[in-house]
Amino acid sequence: MSEAETGSKGAALVAEVFDDIKRSRNVPDVNNFWKYLARDPVLLKRTWEGVKETMAPGALDPLVKEMIYVAVSVTNGCQYCIASHSAAARKAGMTEAMFGELMAVVGMANETNRLVNGYRVPIDEVFERADPGPAKLP
Amino acid sequence: MSEAETGSKGAALVAEVFDDIKRSRNVPDVNNFWKYLARDPVLLKRTWEGVKETMAPGALDPLVKEMIYVAVSVTNGCQYCIASHSAAARKAGMTEAMFGELMAVVGMANETNRLVNGYRVPIDEVFERADPGPAKLP
Amino acid sequence: MSEAETGSKGAALVAEVFDDIKRSRNVPDVNNFWKYLARDPVLLKRTWEGVKETMAPGALDPLVKEMIYVAVSVTNGCQYCIASHSAAARKAGMTEAMFGELMAVVGMANETNRLVNGYRVPIDEVFERADPGPAKLP
Amino acid sequence: MSEAETGSKGAALVAEVFDDIKRSRNVPDVNNFWKYLARDPVLLKRTWEGVKETMAPGALDPLVKEMIYVAVSVTNGCQYCIASHSAAARKAGMTEAMFGELMAVVGMANETNRLVNGYRVPIDEVFERADPGPAKLP
Amino acid sequence: MSEAETGSKGAALVAEVFDDIKRSRNVPDVNNFWKYLARDPVLLKRTWEGVKETMAPGALDPLVKEMIYVAVSVTNGCQYCIASHSAAARKAGMTEAMFGELMAVVGMANETNRLVNGYRVPIDEVFERADPGPAKLP
Amino acid sequence: MSEAETGSKGAALVAEVFDDIKRSRNVPDVNNFWKYLARDPVLLKRTWEGVKETMAPGALDPLVKEMIYVAVSVTNGCQYCIASHSAAARKAGMTEAMFGELMAVVGMANETNRLVNGYRVPIDEVFERADPGPAKLP
Numbered sequence: 001m002s003e004a005e006t007g008s009k010g011a012a013l014v015a016e017v018f019d020d021i022k023r024s025r026n027v028p029d030v031n032n033f034w035k036y037l038a039r040d041p042v043l044l045k046r047t048w049e050g051v052k053e054t055m056a057p058g059a060l061d062p063l064v065k066e067m068i069y070v071a072v073s074v075t076n077g078c079q080y081c082i083a084s085h086s087a088a089a090r091k092a093g094m095t096e097a098m099f100g101e102l103m104a105v106v107g108m109a110n111e112t113n114r115l116v117n118g119y120r121v122p123i124d125e126v127f128e129r130a131d132p133g134p135a136k137l138p
Numbered sequence: 139m140s141e142a143e144t145g146s147k148g149a150a151l152v153a154e155v156f157d158d159i160k161r162s163r164n165v166p167d168v169n170n171f172w173k174y175l176a177r178d179p180v181l182l183k184r185t186w187e188g189v190k191e192t193m194a195p196g197a198l199d200p201l202v203k204e205m206i207y208v209a210v211s212v213t214n215g216c217q218y219c220i221a222s223h224s225a226a227a228r229k230a231g232m233t234e235a236m237f238g239e240l241m242a243v244v245g246m247a248n249e250t251n252r253l254v255n256g257y258r259v260p261i262d263e264v265f266e267r268a269d270p271g272p273a274k275l276p
Numbered sequence: 277m278s279e280a281e282t283g284s285k286g287a288a289l290v291a292e293v294f295d296d297i298k299r300s301r302n303v304p305d306v307n308n309f310w311k312y313l314a315r316d317p318v319l320l321k322r323t324w325e326g327v328k329e330t331m332a333p334g335a336l337d338p339l340v341k342e343m344i345y346v347a348v349s350v351t352n353g354c355q356y357c358i359a360s361h362s363a364a365a366r367k368a369g370m371t372e373a374m375f376g377e378l379m380a381v382v383g384m385a386n387e388t389n390r391l392v393n394g395y396r397v398p399i400d401e402v403f404e405r406a407d408p409g410p411a412k413l414p
Numbered sequence: 415m416s417e418a419e420t421g422s423k424g425a426a427l428v429a430e431v432f433d434d435i436k437r438s439r440n441v442p443d444v445n446n447f448w449k450y451l452a453r454d455p456v457l458l459k460r461t462w463e464g465v466k467e468t469m470a471p472g473a474l475d476p477l478v479k480e481m482i483y484v485a486v487s488v489t490n491g492c493q494y495c496i497a498s499h500s501a502a503a504r505k506a507g508m509t510e511a512m513f514g515e516l517m518a519v520v521g522m523a524n525e526t527n528r529l530v531n532g533y534r535v536p537i538d539e540v541f542e543r544a545d546p547g548p549a550k551l552p
Numbered sequence: 553m554s555e556a557e558t559g560s561k562g563a564a565l566v567a568e569v570f571d572d573i574k575r576s577r578n579v580p581d582v583n584n585f586w587k588y589l590a591r592d593p594v595l596l597k598r599t600w601e602g603v604k605e606t607m608a609p610g611a612l613d614p615l616v617k618e619m620i621y622v623a624v625s626v627t628n629g630c631q632y633c634i635a636s637h638s639a640a641a642r643k644a645g646m647t648e649a650m651f652g653e654l655m656a657v658v659g660m661a662n663e664t665n666r667l668v669n670g671y672r673v674p675i676d677e678v679f680e681r682a683d684p685g686p687a688k689l690p
Numbered sequence: 691m692s693e694a695e696t697g698s699k700g701a702a703l704v705a706e707v708f709d710d711i712k713r714s715r716n717v718p719d720v721n722n723f724w725k726y727l728a729r730d731p732v733l734l735k736r737t738w739e740g741v742k743e744t745m746a747p748g749a750l751d752p753l754v755k756e757m758i759y760v761a762v763s764v765t766n767g768c769q770y771c772i773a774s775h776s777a778a779a780r781k782a783g784m785t786e787a788m789f790g791e792l793m794a795v796v797g798m799a800n801e802t803n804r805l806v807n808g809y810r811v812p813i814d815e816v817f818e819r820a821d822p823g824p825a826k827l828p
């Protein structure tokens with residue numbers, strides 16, 4: 001964003017986004033993530049809108065989406081993201097048994113990803129054939 | 139494994155595992171992953187048993203588990219694993235709309251993981267309180 | 277996105293985005309990245325708009341932004357992204373000498389990141405004091 | 415694991431694994447890792463058995479294995495794993511000079527991995543020929 | 553380094569490097585990174601000389617180099633490196649607006665790197681043709 | 691490096707490094723890695739000297755160092771590095787049994803690194819006490 005936007009225009013943008021977060025999530029305050037991101041109002045706005053659109057119920061339900069978020073964050077080792085999205089997943093209904101299985105799959109995938117790398121396994125022809133390729137456009 | 143096991147005992151172990159894979163998955167042949175891993179029969183056996191236990195239906199259904207596997211593999215950039223587990227997820231019922239949302243969440247999580255890192259966001263107290271900690275043992 | 281959007285409404289969205297990419301970049305066709313992403317028109321649109329906003333000239337010039345993109349892609353090992361953003365950086369004026377220095381910094385940072393991890397170096401107090409913290413809001 | 419197993423059956427499984435860890439390592443108590451993993455007794459058991467089998471003396475001696483564990487943990491930035499496996503490696507005989515060389519190799523490998531990515535270096539034919547490929551089965 | 557070097561010869565090497573760091577950077581003391589690395593005087597010396605050569609003004613100016621260092625460190629999640637090189641970048645002139653754009657590019661690159669992986673996008677022929685290949689030697 | 695150095699001075703530097711690689715390794719030609727890196731003679735020289743110093747016999751023998759290199763490369767998914775350093779490790783005496791155990795440890799470490807992340811395991815006090823801290827200087 002241009003530096004001009006960090007003034008009163010930036011502050012108004014932040015207030016607007018913070019209000020939308022509180023309303024959408026029905027919470028009295030926003031998390032630290034948003035308070036830090038607010039140093040760049042344009043980045044804050046785009047990130048919030050992207051998160052809101054991405055995490056909304058759709059073909060996948062919100063709990064599955066939160067667990068996928070945790071899987072990525074655990075793989076990358078992002079401590080804040082693991083803590084915040086595990087909490088969100090629990091709020092959305094993740095039981096301890098579900099968490100255990102999530103971790104088991106994440107651990108196993110990280111292990112076999114490396115076995116594949118190390119053994120230099122070529123992709124089976126059957127998987128190539130199953131790939132959808134580029135969009136089929138009219 | 140000890141080198142002694144790579145002889146006829148090793149070959150028998152491989153045959154046993156390959157048979158179990160074919161039976162469990164109802165397929166005529168095993169994928170390249172298993173054919174390469176068979177260079178170490180003990181690693182092959184432990185990996186297959188771990189995968190079978192981990193990916194079985196439980197608190198999470200197999201489709202969700204396959205999508206979590208894809209999320210990790212995409213984050214790590216393991217081409218073989220992306221191809222094989224995307225195919226498995228489609229076989230288990232993943233539609234193109236579900237795949238699109240899976241990718242959207244994986245992309246967004248990889249982005250926000252780095253925003254958190256860069257802005258050095260401290261963990262909110264509320265997330266720390268929500269953490270279950272070590273096992274509660276009798 | 278909902279599956280309903282993959283029909284004619286989805287196709288119209290794709291066409292609109294593709295036109296904007298061609299116009300903005302003054303190119304006769306879009307790259308493979310956009311052709312594959314078009315399988316999910318909503319993700320395509322959000323990604324393109326995010327990229328356009330992010331890569332526009334601002335406090336940093338486009339060449340610096342392309343080199344940062346290359347630095348991340350090289351660190352993650354994304355072959356497609358390395359090839360496409362190195363080409364974009366060259367188009368924006370990156371000389372071979374600049375590329376060499378970019379690679380030298382990326383390599384050195386990846387090395388020292390791990391030395392820091394392995395030696396378990398605690399953050400100097402002076403760096404903590406230099407951190408801006410959360411946004412200063414009115 | 416099924417939720418039914420988290421009851422008394424789960425507690426018995428945890429006790430059994432904890433006893434085996436203490437006996438195998440000749441220690442009065444288990445580390446935090448095992449205490450947290452005990453929230454999922456089935457995952458605890460499979461992980462412990464995998465670790466025990468993997469880290470046992472074989473074609474590679476335990477010190478080399480611990481140093482490889484440190485190399486991976488440093489590359490991934492897992493603070494707990496770096497601390498615990500560095501301690502284990504020291505217990506197994508790693509001197510400060512060995513640690514320094516371990517770090518030097520880990521740092522150099524992380525650097526050259528990225529130089530290879532950035533310069534898009536194709537694999538030499540001689541390396542392809544040296545690859546063992548899939549298992550040679552009878 | 554050989555263990556013999558950790559004695560008085562090692563201490564002299566450390567003193568020499570520390571002096572050069574203080575002189576080059578005009579600072580009264582070296583950072584924690586160098587104090588920990590000094591456990592291996594040879595690694596300390598090679599790392600410092602590499603960093604000094606790499607970060608010197610050249611085809612890229614020092615501020616751009618520091619921002620590239622931050623981009624890599626944020627991608628890898630190295631907390632120490634993020635803190636120290638963000639501070640260095642600010643000292644070299646990075647404004648908050650520049651930091652915001654740096655983060656935006658790093659976040660976006662980490663996101664699209666994964667979209668490319670997940671959609672399995674093949675490299676466009678035009679990017680292959682733009683690649684310089686190996687050095688043209690006389 | 692400065693652009694001036696890419697001329698005849700650069701070519702002389704490349705020739706000098708290539709000769710040293712061939713002599714040191716007793717090979718008739720250098721690998722692709724060096725041929726590509728030669729596009730930046732200064733980076734080529736520093737990288738070769740760093741690799742030569744790092745991989746020389748010392749407190750760790752060359753085979754162990756090559757296996758550590760493979761462990762890092764497999765974790766990062768660098769295909770070229772996996773192929774070249776696996777070949778180097780085999781040349782230095784790595785048997786198939788050793789390779790299998792190397793892969794088993796690398797896979798296990800990548801798995802448990804993520805279990806630690808996901809379960810948010812705090813570092814045991816005993817590991818903190820075992821840490822050597824900064825260099826003890828006279």
